Amino acid sequence: MIYAAYGFMILGLLFFLGTVLGVHRFPDCYTRMHGAAKGDTLSSILFIVGIILAALHHDHGHYDVASFVRTAKLLFIIVFLFIASPAASHALVAAGFARGISHWQKREGDSPSPVEESQE
Amino acid sequence: MHKEALVIYGCVLIAFMLPLLYRAVVGPTTIDRMIGVNIIGTKTTILLLVVGLIFERLDMFIDLALTYALLNFIASLAAARLLERMGISDDGSSGEKKVSEE
Numbered sequence: 048m049i050y051a052a053y054g055f056m057i058l059g060l061l062f063f064l065g066t067v068l069g070v071h072r073f074p075d076c077y078t079r080m081h082g083a084a085k086g087d088t089l090s091s092i093l094f095i096v097g098i099i100l101a102a103l104h105h106d107h108g109h110y111d112v113a114s115f116v117r118t119a120k121l122l123f124i125i126v127f128l129f130i131a132s133p134a135a136s137h138a139l140v141a142a143g144f145a146r147g148i149s150h151w152q153k154r155e156g157d158s159p160s161p162v163e164e165s166q167e
Numbered sequence: 168m169h170k171e172a173l174v175i176y177g178c179v180l181i182a183f184m185l186p187l188l189y190r191a192v193v194g195p196t197t198i199d200r201m202i203g204v205n206i207i208g209t210k211t212t213i214l215l216l217v218v219g220l221i222f223e224r225l226d227m228f229i230d231l232a233l234t235y236a237l238l239n240f241i242a243s244l245a246a247a248r249l250l251e252r253m254g255i256s257d258d259g260s261s262g263e264k265k266v267s268e269e
Contacts, residue, residue, distance in 0.1 A: 049169075056176050059213075063183050066206065071186045076198040079190075087206050094213045101173075102225050113226060120229045121216075124236060128209070131240040135205055138247035143198035145251045 049104045055097030062090035075151040076143050084136035091128050095121055170221055177217045180210055201246055208239035 069082020099121050106114050184207050191203030212232045219228025 053172060060176065060179055060183070063180070063210070067183050067186050070190050070202060070206065076194075076196050076202065079199060079202055083202050083206055087209055091209055091213055095216065098213075098216045098220060098225075101220055105220075105223070117226055117229060120233065124212070124229075124233055127233075127236060127240075128212075131236070132209060135240055135243035135247070136202075138244050139198055139201050139205065139250075142247040142251040143196065146198075146253075148196050148198060 048100055052097045052100035052104060055093050055100065059090045059094035059097060062086050062093060066090060076148060077140060077150055080136050080140045084133055088128060088132045091132070092125050095125050173217055173221050177214060177221070180214055180217070184210055197250055201243065205239065205243050208235070208242070212236045212239070
């Protein structure tokens with residue numbers, strides 16, 4: 048079970064790497080939020096599943112009320128993140144749209160950066 | 168329980184937070200900074216759980232992680248609402264380019 052836990056954690060780190068690359072490489076804030084919201088939620092959920100399995104392995108087969116409450120709290124964190132993280136992402140992007148931040152448009156010979164585009 | 172593996176996972180999480188911190192510092196717009204701060208907050212929740220596994224006090228650190236997740240969500244919503252209202256009240260004085268009406 049401990050190796051399944053480590054596998055889930057490594058998978059979570061992999062998706063978190065995708066999130067970091069998306070936030071770092073995408074050209075404007077809307078595409079950055081596209082990369083951020085999905086990868087962030089999925090990597091958090093995979094990592095918490097790994098933590099649940101590692102903690103259950105640490106009990107050595109003697110499960111009691113404390114391990115049940117701990118697992119229930121971790122599952123509640125998963126459910127809360129699954130609802131709250133897309134809601135926060137949507138609120139941030141809606142705020143950016145209301146502020147009138149311009150989105151990225153591809154032109155010929157343009158470098159993919161909204162800052163250089165806005166200085167024309 | 169291999170604690171070295173958990174320490175390595177925690178260090179990799181912190182290392183992956185550094186580009187997000189870069190985005191939070193030099194992000195071109197305010198929303199980019201909020202994206203970086205939001206993801207760093209979510210990963211701090213995970214990092215608290217990893218620290219709880221390392222110290223074998225997971226039952227205490229779960230409550231801290233739960234509180235941090237709630238605070239991070241409420242902070243993101245409050246900042247989004249504040250930025251939305253500021254964007255309507257001032258026109259372009261915040262240093263961001265408005266969408267050109269054509």
